[in-house]
Amino acid sequence: MKRLYVSSRSCTVLLDEEGDYYARSRYTLYLNGVEQGREERAVFSLFGLWPDTEYELTAVRADGQRETLSFRTEKEVCTLNVRRFGARGDGDTEDTAALQAAILCCPPGGRVLIPEGTYKTGPLFLKSHITLELKAGATLSLLTDRSRFPILPGMTRTTDEEGEYLLGAWEGNPLDSFAAAMTGIGVEDVRIIGQGTVDGCAQEGDWWQNPKVRRGAFRGRLLFLRDCRNITVQGVTFRNSPAWNLHPCFSRDLDFFNVRIEAPASSPNTDGFDPESCERVRMYGTLFSVGDDCIAIKAGKIYMGQKYHVPCRDIEIAWCAMLDGHGGVTVGSEMSGGVQDVRVHHCLMSGNDRGLRIKTRRGRGRYAVVDDIVFSDVRMQGVKTPMVVNCMYFCDPDGRTPYVQSREKQPVDDTTPTVGTIRFERVRAEDCQCCAGYILGLPERPVKHVILRDCRFSFAPEGAPMTPAMAADVPPCHNRGLIARFVGSLTLENVTMEHIEGERLDLEQTDAVTDQ
Secondary structure, eight states: OEEEEEOSSOEEEESOTTSSSEEEEEEEEEETTEEEEEEEESEEEEOSOOTTOEEEEEEEETTSOEEEEEEEOOOOOOEEEGGGGTOOOEEEEEOHHHHHHHHHHOOTTEEEEEOSEEEEEOOEEOOTTEEEEEOTTEEEEEOOOGGGSOEEOSEEEOTTSSOEEEOOOBTTBOOOEEOOSEEEESOEEEEEEESOEEEOOGGGTTTTSSTTSOBSBBOOOSEEEESOEEEEEESOEEESOSSOSEEEESOEEEEEESOEEEOOTTSTTOOSBOOBSOEEEEEESOEEEOSSOSEEEBOBOHHHHHHHOOOEEEEEEESOEEESSSEEEEEOSSBTTOEEEEEEEEEEEESOSEEEEEEOOTTSOTTOEEEEEEEEEEEEESOSEEEEEESSOOOSTTTTSHHHHOSSOOOOSTTOOEEOEEEEEEEEEEEEOSEEEEEEOOSSSOEEEEEEEEEEEEEOTTOOOBOOSSSTTOOOBSSEEEEEEEEEEEEEEEEEEESOSSOSEEEEEEEEEEEO
């Protein structure tokens, strides 16, 4: 048992580091000797604690083995209850002003408390050095009239006409966007905790209608952070976002524990978590069920990558569950600043189209380097294609042009991206339908090195054919092995593929191959 995080009112603990989203055993928990109930998740959080207080947590496994952990909660200056600021929480009255007033009045080290109730609200803006707690039964219910939403300008020229100030963002570009349900601009040391819910209510408005059309501005998120640091989100449920759910951008030292992110499978572009050009990010114990990629690690499109070339790096995703969604964990496709040092481990994926996925394309640029990506100890059930590395991703305005899709060598220049070393270790995938993996590099710059170690793939005979990678001229597959095109080095060690049709390796323009 390991302590992961402690605030003045909460604590997050890792019960089983060898589990996935679920622990390998059910635990009974005791806090200061008082039974708290049973827990089956590998990572869990306690709430309702008292500041500056010693606690002893005991976890008893089903076989009787027990572990004990002691911790002390942090100090707290005061609590400001939003009801005292005039918030009604009746589901009808708009509470935006009262909620925002409580946030702005909170002193450093203080807590803004949102008790049980449904609070109709427009976008709220965060403040540094505070805790915002949504108690169990508290819901921030977002307004649906976009005319009530502030717009974050994508780019503002500085008065010397040489620099720029960036606020709004849309799919990797500095574009005007509506403010999020909760927005942080340049804030630090903020905790958003509790067992409450942030509900974007997108299905009640027009956010999901003609979703790519800009109307006033581009769609907002539920949490947007720009140039922030030392932010923790713990326990909160986010659902029905107008667009991406959680979108930190150019931020660092971010922790997300035991979050739930939900959206209908049919909802457009409702990615769960999209860290963009961020550094030192941890996502532990979160459950995703969304209408697009559960997690998409990004670093801007061409302009942002070439001007700022800030990579997304030092990212850890662990003990999470990715249910449904187009991709489980994706890198790209907006990654012109580069993505490096990513560790995804001890996760559960179920029902995704593609499990572990890398997307890039010609034009992303010389800073668009994807390297040192490790996927390990991932359990998949019913994921159609467990692994995809696609360097010809076609979902851009020019994505289907010969420049992007040509299988002939193109000149290597400042527009050419790079995919370095990608490792898949101890991936266990059952009831696959398409192929074990599909790797499509660039003829002029092949994927440098792909390693599969101690992996097992088994296929469902009744599965339907599917196109494994979103690139032109990729035929549908059914129960195929590993397909690789334009790869420098491919290493398989102790890799099992059960019930496949045809050869286990289908290779073209793949140089050094080791299969043992």
